[in-house]
Amino acid sequence: MLIEHGILYPEVSIRGFGHHDLAFLLHGQYAKWATPQDRSLTDLRDILRGIVLPSAATTILLSSENFYVYPKPSALRSLLVEAGLHSSDEIVIVCYVRRQDDAHVSWYNQSVKAQGNTSSLNTTIIREHGLWDYATRLQPWADEFGINSILVRDYTPFSQRTADIRDDFLAILGADRDRFHLPAGRENERVNRDILAFQRWVNHLPLSAKKKRRYHKQLIELTAASEGAQFFDDTPLLSLAARETLLASYAASNAVLAKMYLKQETIFDPLEEKDIAAGTALSGLTIRKIFRILAWIAGFRNSFQTIPR
Structure with a gap:
């Protein structure tokens, strides 16, 4: 197409x-x-x-x-x-930028479940802080291709699922969206807090990165299947206060980004408590939860409503 x-x-x-x-x-x-x-x-x-x-x-x-x-x-x-x-x-260089608190959480999830990361979230944030300094990261592209060649887009509507990034990108390409039959759902979803902890344990094993992520798709499926079952801990990885502190560290960079590429004062809407998805806190990664994860990987996928807690 x-x-x-x-x-x-x-x-x-x-x-x-x-x-x-x-x-x-x-x-x-x-x-x-x-x-x-x-x-x-x-x-x-x-x-x-x-x-x-x-x-x-x-x-x-x-x-x-x-x-x-x-x-x-x-x-x-x-x-x-x-x-x-x-x-x-x-x-034309199209770059979708994500508000940095969400970007760090998403990157941490990805780096643990697919890249073998064994570090804590705070350690990873410190180590990868520069990765989400968009103004600095885009400067070499501007130097090479010119500022007018770079199209910066706010990823927020797509992360909140109020819009489809595929529609947006097809519009940039000048393609007729109605002629494309795009599948529903999202690829490469996150894993919840408990399953993330389980994957971090796996990442400590003396295995190749490829073997460590062998079951990451099953773990993504398990997160989706267990949502709302009140079995796994699914509280946000960052509190509102931690997010506000993190965003403050990028305020100057974001102001430069907005002015240079969007000719406006800001790019991201202010952080609000409603922006943080609610979750259920349930006692951390217990033996029962580990057993359920292993059972899921082995192919035993019974309803979570039938599992005694």
Whole structure:
């Protein structure tokens, strides 16, 4: 359907729907938690060129969050030129930014369930603080491609599910949303507090990152299946006060971001208590909960309403 709109999403080592290998190799190496593939950056460049040059598409689309996490904008430009980019071609860099308290919680969830992180949330926040300093992180992209080439979008409506990010992105591409049959639901959901603690225990084992995350999709399914059953602890990982303190540390950066890229004073709405989802606190990770997690992984998926607490 994209190609019918003149949009080419080149099949260059796509994994998990994104061009992650391109991002890693442009950076110079794979992340410790990532599974490398055998082809070199030169190989992928040649594949990209072989797909792009004969195509009649008017738009070439590349996508990976790792272009942001491991930025090499000058190397990306070189790759695009080698793949056929002309000086008259327009480059648009779309970056969805998330309010930093939510971004840290989401990143922590992802890093534990899929990247082998064994650290606490507070340790991870301190270590990764610069990752969500958007003004600083986007500056190299602005230096390379120009401020007017960067389109910054607030992710808040999509995290709150009041809008669909796919609709928004298709509109940016100029594609007819009504012609796309998009599945309902969300990919790569979070895991609750207890299951996160269980995965952190697994991450301490002397296993490869790939083996540590072997069951992360089942654990995501378990979180969804147990919601509302009052069995697992599902309280927010950050209190309102902790979120306010965290957001204050990004206030100056966010002001620069809003002024530079959006020509406005602010980008995110003020934090309110209603923004923090309610949860049920239930005694931490007990033996009974561990047994239920292992049973779910083993394929025993009885209703949570029948489990004695």
